[in-house]
Amino acid sequence: MPSASAGTWSPRASADRVGTVKRYVKYRDFSSKVEEFLVHDKRPSTSLNYQHKWKRYRKWFKDNRHTISNPTVQKVAHFLVFLPQDCHLSTSVIKGYKAMLNSVLAIQGLDLNNDQVLRLIIRACSSQPQRPSRNLLPSWNLDVVLRFLTTAPFEPMRLSSIRDLTRKSLFLLALATAQRVREIQALSHKMSWQGQDQLVSYLPEFIAKTDTDAHSTPWEFRIKSLSTVVGSQDVERLLCPVWALRHYLHKMALPTRSRNLFLAVRCPSRPMSKGAISFLRDIIKSAHTSFPDSSRRELKVRAHDIRGIATSMLLRKNCSVPTILRAACWRTPSVFADHYLREIVRQEGDIFALGPVVAAGHVVD
Structure with a gap:
């Protein structure tokens, strides 16, 4: 069993976020019950939202010729900066991307929540010009x-x-x-x-x-x-x-x-x-x-x-x-x-x- 550092990982990240979580958990020799528990820990709406974010993350890695199965804090930081500068996303949405990534990468031992640079990036996003978020409430009943x-x-x-x-x-x-x-x-x-x-x-x-x-x-x-x-x-x-x-x-x-x-x-x-x-x-x-x-x-x-x-x-x-x-x-x-x-x-x-x-x-x- 390899160590949990991000640089030693061999499982390939798939297009499906849940499938990737399964691969990473299985690679660390956890039981199938643990695997099933972790892949169903999100509500359906959250899981759908995370999958959409994972798709954009994968595309960015491919466009920048990075290996998605070998993430680093530096690459994640670059991606988070890309979100407000190129996609004009709000701070709350970018926090959602960080939470989504942590739900996957933390299994590899790459804890994004405690990195000071990532915290500063999120804080700096609040000073960027924001576009109005999409209102999900229908205008009619x-x-x-x-x-x-x-x-x-x-x-x-x-x-x-x-x-x-x-x-x-x-x-x-x-x-x-x-x-x-x-x-x-x-x-x-x-x-x-x-x-x-x-x-x-x-x-x-x-x-x-x-x-x-x-x-x-x-x-x-x-x-x-x-x-x-x-x-x-x-x-x-x-x-x-x-x-x-x-x-x-x-x-x-x-x-x-x-x-x-x-x-x-x-x-x-x-x-x-x-x-x-x-x-x-x-x-x-x-x-x-x-x-x-x-x-x-x-x-x-x-x-x-x-x-x-x-x-x-x-x-x-x-x-x-x-x-x-x-x-x-x-x-x-x-x-x-x-x-x-x-x-x-x-x-x-x-x-x-x-x-x-x-x-x-x-x-x-």
């Missing part, structure tokens, strides 16, 4: 929108207009699948069943913009039903995406209908355009207008917000990062962490809070 969809003119659905039924079905499907607007537009109206759940697929000619030889979007996916988790008298049953799609398909069962799932409201023989899916933004704004006391923040609504909120709800449910990536067809955690991660707060007892909903392919309470 999901529960307000869901409550809005359980009231007239969306209920009862059999009496809803084509426009209102389209708006409701579209929103619930966007939340249930966490799909991009372009992907929702390319869904086929031909569906099948798997128990109480609905199987939805794309039109054969559709190719997702992120498809590559190594990564392709699943052609078919399942929409979960709420019928098995809510009672017939529960208000949440009105938010079942499968139930809404049944009503929508029944009302839009035209002999000359397009192959697309969603059709233009004014001309049902044609598919809904990408621009018309602005219904998603409209319904969010309408919901908050109907409940003016529900939000005092300025509404800045984007259709992609639904995708971010749906996947962030899985994180709140403690779903694994790979599960979240599969749900949204993302290749790397950094896409989620950088652009879609939201802080989801659903407080029990809130007048707008409802029970289970379907989000990103899962039933979330």
Whole structure:
């Protein structure tokens, strides 16, 4: 067994931070129980955040032609200086990078917490010009929108207009699948069943913009039903995406209908355009207008917000990062962490809070 000094280490640092921790712990002959305990000592959100930081750290090492399996305090110091000068990161974020690195390098015997130079670098960062940090709180309240969809003119659905039924079905499907607007537009109206759940697929000619030889979007996916988790008298049953799609398909069962799932409201023989899916933004704004006391923040609504909120709800449910990536067809955690991660707060007892909903392919309470 080699000594714990950083210069004698042979295990290769992998692209996965958790995998690297496993290698280092195993190399020091600790038991598998210790290994599993250490790799699960972080909350899912922290683990995702650390993986994103580890990816940037590895890239910096590669760009500077350093050997990542042979770190030194001097190299770490250089990296920490790179973060404010080139990436314009805040002091709190840089402290997070240092904590992430220490969670790995301390196993090698390289304790970053007690180095005076690193402390001075962190202190100096506070005097650097800072850019505003990204606000993770959505500007709109999901529960307000869901409550809005359980009231007239969306209920009862059999009496809803084509426009209102389209708006409701579209929103619930966007939340249930966490799909991009372009992907929702390319869904086929031909569906099948798997128990109480609905199987939805794309039109054969559709190719997702992120498809590559190594990564392709699943052609078919399942929409979960709420019928098995809510009672017939529960208000949440009105938010079942499968139930809404049944009503929508029944009302839009035209002999000359397009192959697309969603059709233009004014001309049902044609598919809904990408621009018309602005219904998603409209319904969010309408919901908050109907409940003016529900939000005092300025509404800045984007259709992609639904995708971010749906996947962030899985994180709140403690779903694994790979599960979240599969749900949204993302290749790397950094896409989620950088652009879609939201802080989801659903407080029990809130007048707008409802029970289970379907989000990103899962039933979330």
